[in-house]
Amino acid sequence: MSVPYAKLPAWADYGLIPLVNLAVAFIVAGLVVLLVGENPFRAAVILVEGAFGRGQGIAYTLFYATTFIFSGLSVAVAFHCGLFNIGGEGQGYIAGLGIAIVCLSLDSVLPWYLLFPIAIAAAALFGALWALIPAWLQARRGSHIVITTIMFNFIAASIMVYMLVDVIKPIGAMAPQTRNFLDGAQLPKLNWLIELFGFAKIRSAPFNISFILALVMAWLVWLLVWRTKLGYEMRTYGFSPKAARYAGISETRIILVTMMISGALSGMMALNPTMGDQHNVALDFVSGAGFVGIAVALMGRSHPVGIVLASILFGMLYQGGAELSFEMPNISRDMIVIIQGLVILFAGALEHMFRPAIQALFASLSPKSVGMAQAGKGA
């Protein structure tokens, strides 16, 4: 039995509710900070200033955000088709292998602007193929995609350990990583973009051109989901597999195609930390960004604009959090993880906690703004 609620205007749905959730998350996080004996207001100031106060901070925030945009989009695309792709971590990790192959073989021959498209294609291809196997198992064998994609994260990790330790590590090197990429596989920085806004010279921040790629991908995902026939079919299947069957949409095809797109986006996430920052492919370079994508997609309501904003928020938590643990010794890195967890909890898992109250408020303040709603014919 469903209790029909009034519909909210879009700005409240996509703006107000996430803001309220976020505010509550920060209030609870503040209590935790209080508990360890630090001043929560000072902590908040350090966090925000660390992330946005200086050009250097902004560059780092956006660098982290870049990766999250890719992984958030990946989760969102699958989600629109009713699939929960938990395997972004593994898909991104395996994509690192594709990037390594392309970069190691071509970085001495090609300039970055020729190598970058090839690397994008390789990353997308490796990510897509890694997602294809769980997708096929789901579509043809009925193995649940949540289970299989999680398992594929572990398989990806094992393969990468083997590859990095035994196959592509330069002979004689100690670290389990590839040799450093030459200039041809190093993406140009975008720090000058931030300096344009009057910030001081940024000395060393890895904010790079893949941010632009992430924004382009966000736009393409919007186009795909809401403006193409394929997106229409994905959403139909996502909302109602029975209706999709009725409409003549092939279940196998739509699952395979969607998961490959999702995997490709996860794969592209690997470009930023490898070619953009470290200039090598190292052990565990994804470091949880694939999972952050789930939170980002939840918080961004699976809409590209929301995902970009949520990614910047999480970028802020990463960057500001690093500053915070440096400034306040009582607040360790683990505390930052707690704060991130609270944001995920309130913005993702408890997303609907305040909705009924806000809806009731809207309905009583201005019945017109909530528009038409379902008549009371439940029960």
Add this chain to the structure above:
Amino acid sequence: MAEAAIELIGINKSFGPVHANRDINLEVARGTIHGIVGENGAGKSTLMSILYGFYQADSGEIKVNGKPASIKTSNDAIAAGIGMVHQHFMLVDNFTVLENVILGAESNALLNSSIAKARSELVRLEREYGLQVNPDALIEELPVGLQQRVEILKALYRGAEILILDEPTGVLTPAEADHLFRILKQLKEQGKTVVLITHKLREIMAITDTVSVMRQGTMVATRETARTTVEELAELMVGRRVLLRVDKGEAKPGAVKLSVKNLVVRDSRGVTMVDDVSFDVRAGEIVGIAGVAGNGQSELLEAISGIRNAVSGSATLDGKPIDLTGAADPGELRERGLAHVPEDRHHVGLVLAFEENENSILGYHDDPRYLKGPLLNIDAILADAKDKIEKYDIRPSNPRLKTANFSGGNQQKIVLAREIEQDPGVLIVGQPTRGVDVGAIEFIHKRLIAMRDAGKAVLLVSVELDEIRSLSDRILVMFAGRIVGERGPEAGEGELGLLMAGVERKEAAE
């Protein structure tokens, strides 16, 4: 005048901006059968949910047996002596009748004493009200009519003096419905009070003492049943005169459009649901398939429309074979001129979360009219949706509105508009007016007749016998997966009812 068993005074209930119940006053006399009629969305179910403690009224008062009652949960309602038989049964399928009856009313942690008590109680109830049912039978093995009896027993076991039945006959054969009515009359004679919610006016006339009519959240009239007519009630429900009979001319059947031979369909558990079914549908005729819900009609529709693979059998569409056992998929059949209005518009025929215009292309989204290269042609889709909204009088007339916000009747019109406007040669329709208000029923029936008169073949499946009889040119009766008889539209209700209950077939076998 007898004392009131239930009194509702000034009940109001809103869901957001929707006023589902507005200043409702209702008095139900003790020891009577009181009918409540109204279109879907008129607020009947909301009102009864308030009485049974599912919802809280925003304002107003409930009195039970003259005393003010505060009913906040269904336990309060049960304590006040109110029992409810839901439209969809609340039974545990793999429990026995006894276990279901004591569920939630166990007297202590060990079941033995409760079961023994319930068993003797059931025997008493059986004697008093003629409610025979084997206490040790598993629910899943009982026919629907008996399952409903268990629901009634559950309520009586909990000491209900007032029994609310929500659309109780929707799933019953005419004979089972008659039996139910006899039970209700017996309950009434024993002094119980019965509130019957229904949209079937004939039932109201047959069994109730008083009837209240609801429209758009208000109680518009209460009448003594003996002093009112079906026509008056229908007018009160809709707010205007309604044509209850469908006007249609003589059918002019042409060539065979759809032919099905020896079709066998199994459900996901492997149970044979359609068993060796063969029939033809010609151009310019409506063939109706009558039957009690669950006798294979749904599976038949799904197989013909390509949603479910048949096990064996053959079929032709316009004389060309279609492979229902595998290759035929709904998209391909649609392209060949077979349109399908599915039984379950909420999960199959529509995507409720979509905007109206998105649903108006569901299944036809491959049509180049709606595409611009790889992109959807949003302008064309919206224009097309607006066009259909106008033609079919779909309200509200906003193609950008979420489909879930349309009423049942308007949702059904969205599906019909989409399928009929593609100008198919064959239209197969499942339960076209289930959950649809009276006004829209009239419209939908006219549309189906118009399809027939335009020389299309229409296959109609419905559990509403009235609908089958008034629309069909030929009636096939389905029972236990087989077609057990074919009759003309002039066949009597009793005759069809017997066929639907499988009586003739049993006699032939003996």
